[in-house]
Amino acid sequence: MSDDPGVLSAPLIIEYPFSRTTGPVIGAFLTGLREKVLLGIKGSDGRVIVPPTEYDSFTGEDLTELVEVGPGGEVLTWAWVRGPMAKHPLSHPFAWALVKPDGADVGFLQVVDAGSPEAMATGMRVRPRWGDEREGSIHDLACWEPDV
Amino acid sequence: MPKELVAVVGVGQTKHQATRGDVSMAGLVREAATRALADAEMTWSDIDAVVVGKAPDFFEGVMMPELYLADALGATGKPLFRVHTAGSVGGSTAIVAAQLVQAGIHQRVLTVAFEKQSESEAMWALSMPIPFQPPLHAGAGGYFAPHIRSYMARSNAPDHIGILVALKDRLNALKNPYAHLHEPDISFDSIKDSMMLWDPIRYAETCPSSDGACAMVLASEAVADRSTKPVAWVKGTAMRSEPTMSADRDPVLPRGGSDCAADVYQQAGITDPRRQVDCVEMYVPFSWFEPMWLENLHFAPSGEGWKYVEDGVTGLDGDLPVNMSGGVLSSNPIGASGMLRFAEVALQVRGMAGDHQVPDARTAVGHAYGGGSQFFSMWVVGADKP
Numbered sequence: 299m300s301d302d303p304g305v306l307s308a309p310l311i312i313e314y315p316f317s318r319t320t321g322p323v324i325g326a327f328l329t330g331l332r333e334k335v336l337l338g339i340k341g342s343d344g345r346v347i348v349p350p351t352e353y354d355s356f357t358g359e360d361l362t363e364l365v366e367v368g369p370g371g372e373v374l375t376w377a378w379v380r381g382p383m384a385k386h387p388l389s390h391p392f393a394w395a396l397v398k399p400d401g402a403d404v405g406f407l408q409v410v411d412a413g414s415p416e417a418m419a420t421g422m423r424v425r426p427r428w429g430d431e432r433e434g435s436i437h438d439l440a441c442w443e444p445d446v
Numbered sequence: 447m448p449k450e451l452v453a454v455v456g457v458g459q460t461k462h463q464a465t466r467g468d469v470s471m472a473g474l475v476r477e478a479a480t481r482a483l484a485d486a487e488m489t490w491s492d493i494d495a496v497v498v499g500k501a502p503d504f505f506e507g508v509m510m511p512e513l514y515l516a517d518a519l520g521a522t523g524k525p526l527f528r529v530h531t532a533g534s535v536g537g538s539t540a541i542v543a544a545q546l547v548q549a550g551i552h553q554r555v556l557t558v559a560f561e562k563q564s565e566s567e568a569m570w571a572l573s574m575p576i577p578f579q580p581p582l583h584a585g586a587g588g589y590f591a592p593h594i595r596s597y598m599a600r601s602n603a604p605d606h607i608g609i610l611v612a613l614k615d616r617l618n619a620l621k622n623p624y625a626h627l628h629e630p631d632i633s634f635d636s637i638k639d640s641m642m643l644w645d646p647i648r649y650a651e652t653c654p655s656s657d658g659a660c661a662m663v664l665a666s667e668a669v670a671d672r673s674t675k676p677v678a679w680v681k682g683t684a685m686r687s688e689p690t691m692s693a694d695r696d697p698v699l700p701r702g703g704s705d706c707a708a709d710v711y712q713q714a715g716i717t718d719p720r721r722q723v724d725c726v727e728m729y730v731p732f733s734w735f736e737p738m739w740l741e742n743l744h745f746a747p748s749g750e751g752w753k754y755v756e757d758g759v760t761g762l763d764g765d766l767p768v769n770m771s772g773g774v775l776s777s778n779p780i781g782a783s784g785m786l787r788f789a790e791v792a793l794q795v796r797g798m799a800g801d802h803q804v805p806d807a808r809t810a811v812g813h814a815y816g817g818g819s820q821f822f823s824m825w826v827v828g829a830d831k832p
Binding site: 308309312316317318319320322323324353354356358359360 | 491
């Protein structure tokens with residue numbers, strides 16, 4: 299945009315709808331969230347990966363063996379958000395954390411609602427806080443909280 | 447420097463349909479790729495490099511999908527290339543893969559192309575409002591309809607030619623289990639009576655919106671010689687491009703397409719394409735492009751492409767069958783549509799095209815175009831080793 303009256307300007311807004319087919323693996327994971335169940339998948343090396351992937355990252359083989367993990371988990375590492383912004387999942391300070399659910403071999407990026415950074419520690423135990431209205435979305439798992 | 451020989455040793459495709467609600471984008475790509483590997487009697491670990499193509503990312507809104515598809519394509523620890531040349535991308539993707547073998551760099555290259563139109567809005571993605579310009583068209587048909595009108599005026603083609611092309615391709619599709627549209631009751635009159643969408647293009651003269659993928663395994667001479675199945679030798683590949691908006695170009699019979707054809711025939715030793723080519727898969731998203739491309743690709747003299755259609759030359763039992771598989775008019779997973787043309791002619795010269803096989807097809811031409819009739823890709827494949 300220019301304030302120069304000799305330069306024409308106009309908005310260009312491009313929008314149209316998209317949809318996604320989740321397939322048998324991601325679909326099962328999202329359906330599980332609606333039922334308060336966390337699913338991972340067994341990789342070719344026997345490790346349990348969460349969220350599950352359709353194909354093995356190393357061998358490229360199909361992965362099919364879904365495994366229930368959690369409900370509790372462990373914080374692998376974390377970063378404190380002192381001043382949440384409008385689109386952050388919580389309106390008060392929280393931690394971004396890599397949470398490894400029990401039975402899984404990898405962590406995934408989650409929110410921990412711990413109140414203060416003093417309540418956070420690597421290796422701490424956490425439990426999931428589920429949303430009240432769940433629809434098969436990653437947001438069904440609202441966040442995690444310290445399991446004390 | 448002479449090129450190494452390259453051959454198609456495996457072909458795979460999905461069943462093309464309006465919505466593949468059972469698979470993710472990765473699952474769709476994967477289905478074609480695993481079928482190509484099975485046809486080639488190979489596993490993921492046999493593949494040296496992967497080349498993937500699709501039409502514009504904003505169709506489905508997944509930017510740079512090759513990032514997310516790396517594991518689905520078995521590309522861990524291997525070179526992975528992404529190709530994009532709009533609608534011709536399926537063809538140009540196969541050509542990039544072939545060149546990796548021709549250059550002596552790799553022995554076995556997997557190439558895949560796809561589109562999941564059910565997750566996208568290709569028509570509106572192609573009709574973006576541009577500030578200070580009047581909205582001239584809705585979808586690709588609106589862009590190409592004036593080209594068709596121009597062709598009809600130049601060649602004095604009668605109105606029903608487009609209907610004949612659509613009828614032929616849809617009847618061919620009935621012989622292809624992978625084709626999207628299977629319309630056993632289709633007739634000249636049902637096409638004629640279908641809604642006029644972009645005059646002169648009727649609804650039934652238009653390609654469908656499909657979910658689908660296509661894959662091929664391209665191999666070096668040493669690997670192809672060990673194949674237990676017939677292979678398709680690549681006898682020539684060519685690409686040409688033109689600037690979209692140049693007033694100096696003719697989008698109806700583009701020089702890029704003509705030059706591309708001349709180049710690929712020269713490589714393949716073809717001096718009389720009408721006589722020396724046994725069958726052709728050309729990119730015909732709207733029926734009238736068959737007679738237009740027959741002329742552009744030097745199969746018919748100028749102004750006479752439509753006569754080949756009317757005389758049945760391009761029918762499955764004609765002496766120059768075109769779009770034996772049912773073509774883009776019967777299946778259009780956009781990014782894959784060009785590769786499907788290339789793959790279908792490979793199947794023909796391998797004698798593996800099933801019910802739509804042209805008897806004793808030895809030399810066949812695959813063609814794709816894209817953008818505003820500005821990108822062209824072609825290959826010639828043959829049953830006989832060059």
